[in-house]
Amino acid sequence: MGKEFVKDITDMEEDFGQWYTDVVTKADLIDYSSVRGSMIIRPYGFALWENIKNELDFRIKETGHENVYMPLFIPESLLQKEKDHIEGFAPEVAWVTHGGTEELTERLCVRPTSEVLFCEHYKNIIHSYRDLPKLYNQWANVVRWEKTTRPFLRTLEFLWQEGHTCHATDEEALEETIKMLEVYADVCENVLAIPVIKGQKTEKEKFAGAKYTYTIESIMHDGKALQSGTSHHLGDGFAKAFGIQYTDKDGKLQYVQQTSWGFTTRIIGAMIMVHGDQRGLVIPPKAAPIQVMIVPIAQHKEGVLDYAYELKKSLSQVVRVDIDASDKKPGWKFNEYEMKGIPLRLEVGPKDIENKQVVLVRRDSGEKIVVAIEQLETQIINVLEDIQQQLFEKAKQNRQQKTYTAKSFAEFKEIFQTKTGFVQAMWCGDQSCEDKIKEETGATSRCIPFEQSKLGNTCVVCEKEADQLVYWAKAY
Numbered sequence: 001m002g003k004e005f006v007k008d009i010t011d012m013e014e015d016f017g018q019w020y021t022d023v024v025t026k027a028d029l030i031d032y033s034s035v036r037g038s039m040i041i042r043p044y045g046f047a048l049w050e051n052i053k054n055e056l057d058f059r060i061k062e063t064g065h066e067n068v069y070m071p072l073f074i075p076e077s078l079l080q081k082e083k084d085h086i087e088g089f090a091p092e093v094a095w096v097t098h099g100g101t102e103e104l105t106e107r108l109c110v111r112p113t114s115e116v117l118f119c120e121h122y123k124n125i126i127h128s129y130r131d132l133p134k135l136y137n138q139w140a141n142v143v144r145w146e147k148t149t150r151p152f153l154r155t156l157e158f159l160w161q162e163g164h165t166c167h168a169t170d171e172e173a174l175e176e177t178i179k180m181l182e183v184y185a186d187v188c189e190n191v192l193a194i195p196v197i198k199g200q201k202t203e204k205e206k207f208a209g210a211k212y213t214y215t216i217e218s219i220m221h222d223g224k225a226l227q228s229g230t231s232h233h234l235g236d237g238f239a240k241a242f243g244i245q246y247t248d249k250d251g252k253l254q255y256v257q258q259t260s261w262g263f264t265t266r267i268i269g270a271m272i273m274v275h276g277d278q279r280g281l282v283i284p285p286k287a288a289p290i291q292v293m294i295v296p297i298a299q300h301k302e303g304v305l306d307y308a309y310e311l312k313k314s315l316s317q318v319v320r321v322d323i324d325a326s327d328k329k330p331g332w333k334f335n336e337y338e339m340k341g342i343p344l345r346l347e348v349g350p351k352d353i354e355n356k357q358v359v360l361v362r363r364d365s366g367e368k369i370v371v372a373i374e375q376l377e378t379q380i381i382n383v384l385e386d387i388q389q390q391l392f393e394k395a396k397q398n399r400q401q402k403t404y405t406a407k408s409f410a411e412f413k414e415i416f417q418t419k420t421g422f423v424q425a426m427w428c429g430d431q432s433c434e435d436k437i438k439e440e441t442g443a444t445s446r447c448i449p450f451e452q453s454k455l456g457n458t459c460v461v462c463e464k465e466a467d468q469l470v471y472w473a474k475a476y
Helices: 016-026 043-062 083-092 115-125 170-190 237-242 266-275 304-315 330-339 350-354 373-401 409-418 431-441
Strands: 030-032 039-041 073-075 094-099 102-110 134-143 157-167 197-200 212-219 225-235 245-247 253-255 257-264 292-296 321-323 344-348 357-362 368-372 403-405 422-427 444-449 468-473
Touching: 016 030, 016 266, 039 043, 043 134, 043 157, 043 170, 043 266, 083 237, 115 134, 115 157, 115 237, 115 257, 157 170, 170 197, 170 212, 170 225, 170 257, 212 266, 212 373, 212 444, 212 468, 225 237, 225 266, 237 257, 257 266, 266 373, 292 304, 292 330, 304 321, 304 344, 304 350, 304 373, 330 344, 344 350, 344 373, 350 357, 357 373, 368 373, 373 403, 409 422, 409 431, 422 444, 431 444
Parallel strands: 292 321, 292 344, 403 422
Antiparallel strands: 030 039, 073 102, 094 102, 134 157, 157 257, 197 212, 197 444, 212 225, 225 257, 245 253, 344 357, 357 368, 422 468, 444 468
8 A cells, every 4th residue: 555645654664753643643553642741532442442341341330349439638647658669660650739828738649540449448448258259340541650751642631440359368469460461462463453461570670569570561563562451469468457357267366468550541552552553543344433434436426425324324233433524525534544553444435336336455464355235244253353363363473573682792782782572591590691681782581471481500600500481672
C-alpha cells in the first residue's frame, strides 16, 4: 500500500516516537488536556478500552473474583504503615493539602495504588479461615506524578484494574499470582494479538513491598520492550503491618498471605506499537470498536444507501459494524478508516448490488475479496478470525527477529549499540551485575522467564557461575 494518503503521519522508520504521537491523535484516540501529562480519552479510544476491559472483567469474574470500589484518597498515616511500599512510591505521589480554603490536619494521598486501602478493609472483615479466600478486584483511576509522559504509555492519571486477594497459605497465594498472570497473557495474546514472555522480575525490579513480582513482557515494532501486566505475591508483609489475622482450623491466629495484580490503559499503547504501520492503527478484530465499516460507492444513486443500511442491520447480529453515509469522497473514507485501524472495509455500489456481491478490504494486508451476498456473514467471520491470527503471527515473527543471545559482556554491549530488541543472557543473580548492565548499555532486566534454557554456565557480566537465563531490553 502506498503512503500518498497519509502524508500527515510521520514515517515510523524515521521517527517512531513522533509516528506514535501522530497516530494516537489523528486516529481520534486521545486529545491533550490543560494538565501536563494528562490525556482526554476520546470516544473511539474509550470504546477500545471498554472492549479490553469487558474481555478481562469476564475472565476475572470467571475465576471467582468480585468487583469492589475503594476511595480515591489515602491518609498519609495509612500509607506510611508499610515502609517498603511507601518508599517505592514516594517520588510519584500527589498530595492534597487543603479542603476548600482550610488546610487539612493530615495530608491525603491521591491513590497511586490501593494496597493499603484494601488492607485496612480486610483487617475489619477477615476473622476466621472461613472468611478466606477474599478475591476482590476494582476498576479505577490512579495518579502517579511522572516526570516524562506519553499518551497511554505513561501519564499522570491512568485507568486500570487492580486485584487484591487474601489467602490462608503461601501456596494458595502463589497459585493465585500465577493464575492471574496467565489471565493477562490470555487477553494479550488472544484478544490483542500481542505475544508475551512470562516470567519473574528480579529483586531490583519487583513491586515495592512484594515477595515476588511476575510479569508479561512484549516487544514493540521498534524493538523496545513494554511491561504489559504484573502480578505480585505480597506474602504476609502487608498483613503484619496492618494486623490482618485469622483463626485457623486449630484455633491459632495466623497472618493472611496476599496478592495484588494490575492491567492498565498502557496496553493500548502496546497494541498501537506492536501492530501499527505507515498508514496508522491496525486493531485486532477482537478488540476493535468497529470490526466492519460499510462504505457505499456512488451512494447518490437510487437504492445504494438503502441497500447499505440493510446490510448494516443484518451484519449487526454477528459483528460490530458501522456505516459512513456522509458526502465525503470514498477515497477520503478509505484513508480515514485505514488510519483508525478498522479490520475490514465493506464496499458496495450499484454494480455490486446488481451482481449480488460486495467487496471486502482487509486492513492488515490491503487484500480485496469479492464475496457473494449469501456467503457474506460466514466470510466476514472467517476473514476476521484470519486477520486476528495473522496479526499475532506477524508480531511473534517480529519478536523472534528482534531476540538475540549474548555469551560475553562484549557481545552483550555490541548488540545494544547496534540493535534493539530482547537479549537473552545468563545472570549470576548479583544486583551489581544488573546495575552494570543498565549503566553501560541502558538496558534493564525484563524478566527471568518461566521457560528456561541454558546458554552457558557463567554470568554474562562477571563470568561467575550462573543458572538463570534473563531477558534484557531497553524499555518504555
